[in-house]
Amino acid sequence: MPPLHVAIVWHMHQPDYRQPGQEEALLPWVRLHALKDYLHMAEVAAAYPQVHVTFTLVPSLAEQLQAYANGQLQDRLQRLIQQPYFSPDDKRYLLNVAFSIQWHIIRRHPPYAALLDRRPLALLNPDYFSEQTYRDLIVWFNLAWTDPTLLAQDPLLQRLAQQGKDFDDASIAALNARQLQIIGQVLPTYRRMQAQGQMEIITVPFFHPILPLLVDGEIGRRPSAGLLLPTPPFRFPADAAGQIADAVTLHTGLMGLPPAGMWPSEGAVSPEILPLAAAHGLRWLASDEAILGRSLDHFFRRDASDSVDRPDLLYRPYRLATPQGDLAMVFRDHNLSDRIGFTYQHLGGEQAAEDMIVRLKRIHHQLRGQSTPGLVSIILDGENAWEHYEHNGDTFLHALYRRLQEDPDLQAMTISEHLAAHPPTAHLPELASGSWIRGDFTTWIGDAEHTAAWQRLRDLRQAYEEWLAQAPPPAQAAAVRRYIFAAEGSDWFWWYSHRNSSDQDALFDQLFLDYLAAAYQAMGQTPRLFKSGRQDEAFYRAMWD
Template identity: 45%
Template sequence: MAYPLHVAFIWHQHQPLYKSCRSGQYLLPWVRLHGTKDYLDLIMVLAKYPRLHQTVNLVPSLILQIQDYVNGVALDPYLTAALTPVEQLTDQQRWFIIEHFFDANHRTMIDPHPRYNELYQQRQDKGATWCWQNWTLADYGDLLAWHNLAWIDPFFWQEDEIAQWFDQGKNFSLSDRQRIIAKQRHILSQILPQHRQMQDNGQIEVITTPYTHPILPLLADTDAGRVAVPQMTLPADRFQYPDDIDRHLRRSLHLYQQTFGRKPRGLWPSEQSVSPGILPKVAHHGFEWLCSDEAVLGWTTQTFFHRDERGTVQDPQHLYQPYGLKTNEGDMAIVFRDHRLSDLIGFTYSSMAPDVAAQDLIGHLEGIKIKLLSQQEDGGTALEKPWLVTIALDGENCWEFYQQDGLPFLESLYQRLSDRPEFELVTVSEYLQRFEVREQLPSDRLHSGSWIDGSFTTWIGDPVKNKAWDYLNAARQTLARHPEATEKANPAAWQALLAAEGSDWFWWFGEGHSSNQDAMFDQLFREHLAALYQALNEPIPDDLEKPLESHEVKETHPPQGYIHPIIDGKGDEQDWNFAGRITVGGARGTMHRQSLAQRLWYGVDHLNFYLRLDFQGTDLDAVKRMSGLHFFWYYPEQVLYNSPIPLAELPDQAPLNYLYHHHLKVNFLQQQVSLSQAIANYQWEDRQQGIQFCFDKCLELAIPWADLHVTPDWGLRLLGILTQDHCYREHLPEDQLLLLTAP
């Protein structure tokens, strides 16, 4: 029998509890804004293509907050400001508006709207203080309106009332803003009913997550962190409360049944985190399947998913099928997502033309099918077994970076998939109903890990993250000392605990991730814990009144996510927001001549690796009169030709006396860039290249991975050198090589 290639999209829709358990106030607006922009339109677009079926995960903490906004009982500071007459805005509110009402990707959500862009450019070019001193009441009124209008999804722009606001453009009154907020609430009110209807019609499957999105393996035992990282430094006190897993799952099931009139079949374990210890509890509550990441499968089976230069998995039969898990509480299936395909949608396709990106994804699916066919014994042209490619990712945050919130990309992709019978989009439960699971995984040997590197280092092990676990453990122990405070007798205490157990707080603590809301996430975590003590009539520890860490912007840090900057030499702050950065200027001290460079930025996506160099002062003409800038790198785990640095007056010291594989030269004076590669006998050979570069306010470079002929997951070490009159002047960074990895 011939089979199509089955594809399961799973969209993960999640927001943490922004409602403080202590004050009852919402501190951040992201449920309301993402609810207006991302949750409803995603399935409404799908509804236009009835042949395509997908799975959507709605996290309980998101559902609860949507219901609060729909019922009119949620009020956040952004909403309060928008509904305040501009003449009554306090000084504090005006500063808050100037600082936060441009919280959006400016290229896709601000620049397309002339009035919004005008205000944004004033803030960027003239500064917040100038805005404070010169903005009129009308300026504030328009900014309040546009911040909310920009978060209305383009799917709804053709509606008469919304189109009228876009045509109006400026001079928005309080009445206008009230009607805009009413439109937001109307869109929010359709999210849950539309999901229920499309699930009842069979086009989507809605699944759930533990109640407040906790890392279940770490609730069971924080020692699970040492499975992937044996030397991990753990919190001072071991957290072991496996019964809390049951509480999260019970509440999820109850809310789901209230909302959708049935039981869920699938579970998205928070952060796709699994361990042997959680499986019996998941099975006990009746879940039939759960999903995780290919890294977890790889660790479990001791398989590394090698990919070719195109990114196609070399042994696809291991990844593209569900596996069975047997527990003493029942059997389940587990699917593992293709990490690369998921990340392409989440982080890279937004930088490509929609049709090109859609065709690229189709090309990857074609490559998977060809690879599967090549491993069939009969050499036929049809698949002899039903395979399942799982693409699972965040369904909300990525669209902010796409043209028109991803609408052109999704319509182009869905049309192509609808026209190709060799691909069949299914829900996970549909696939499991039709086909038997062919292989089992030993449940007791399932790897304990998450979708990030197959480990839990994003949530534990860092000193600040560990401090947060210690705070949580102390609060949990306090609750355990109050046996009278049952979930029924003292629901406030348990609600506060479950809120604090959510994964999001630990995500932002310490190293690894940062945003301009870090201080607010810190505050929310501590307020949830304070509410627990308050509900038990226990004194609130003094530590909970102080932030866990300083939230000042760090001058030097590694990359925090994928980037895809526009190479225009402007150094746009949002383009490079998640890039790694190293401060160079002044690092050499008084014994060295002053560095011309000030800061080096670096990062990657699936298309390029990116470099940016900021220079000291404003005399960039002096910089351009230099001979140039050179970057050298090698691949430490690969057996390749490497050659010495071909520059004069080079000190004989590490890392200048290392051998390198690639050499990128930027000639400032001639405005040229060239690429060469090491060959035999320690020589260099020029290579064709499609490198983008621009030098205006700073130097920006985009080096295509395709020019380097590397395969995914290759690590590289990078060194920069500035030259004067074709001779070595200085290298950067001074005391280390930069480490990057091809996605």
């Protein structure tokens, strides 16, 4: 009986936090996840050479990593820590952002915990913290966001943690330099592991947009009849094709090889995106089991042990025909993916890994008698879960990879490796439209705020078409196109869904509006005012005046 093939895909994504035309990021999450997750995830996998894994690399994220490493990008926190004093707005920003980490992590570090305990008084009166205290706060925020194994082993980071407070300019400069060194190791490490055959790196549409909604907003109504949309809807399939083309180009330049596969942002697919992907040389895509179930008109039922009723349907690749050539598609096991993403954080790492192995071996047993190995696709966010785990996920990941490497019934491999050995024989005649979240698009379209935003994007995109007819200089046209593409992929659509919110909603509002305004201004036109309705009038006056 052949071993069960297990394809783990870690999705690395942060949105573009750069303001248009600026070399400063409004939020520091790209830099901080590089310190805590992007390098760490690769290094853990590298310790188990027989475990092959897949990483996604969102192109706009890769650009930001490069810019940080080259000293061409800094975020607001990096700039603030170099200032001798802080404005009232700076202090409010720091009291929000510099505590944006799980508080149980803050409690591991007594000097940082002491600042957290004093925070309520500082929120009432930001001058309660001295200028030095704010600098200490920024340093501790950076240290706490570092991979804890690295924090315990790196001499400089150890020294700063032991010092605890009163960090001077020299210490701050040394910390920043060390962080840039760490960030600079991320992409070379990925390339090395790709060359060694242990890691497959796949792409994502350039700015992480929801491709079907760029092709035609009406697609949003396929899984959600009656969904609120602007009239007419946003309908620019060339933008979906452009986001794929730009992604393939940047990925090829960075990694030295064109990507074989693509994770469409949020697993969002529709039949219309298939020929666009095939036309740009992609050979396979991935989505969620809910999409496969609707495509086959089969609802995957699970028994008391969470085993699916038709493992032969879920645990295999499919072939889809397009005018530009065939594509393969795989569909993730939603339950196993969510167990890592959400459930296992409540268990010890060893116990969680054992539970996953037991479930995989149960699937292997279900597929007994098959001559072709089954393929279980586990696809999830590779960065946001670990702050809830024991030791940043280290215990779980090491235990999982060790068991996968040792178990003869399981073989961890990349999706391309499986497809090369076992090309799909099952044909999927029709692909349903939807995403991994509830199998629909309602996270990004359908709310009143969404409708207003898509209408503004549609108007901007139409203005761009009319402006292009005037034959503007190519460089100017490319700049406007980039601003539009960035707005299409903005995380604004995620955070302004009625289901989601964050402490930084106003900053996502600002970034989205900045890109709309920058596109109009680059065309020599007056920006058209858009208000999400989530902020007060003073916020919009400050932005647009």
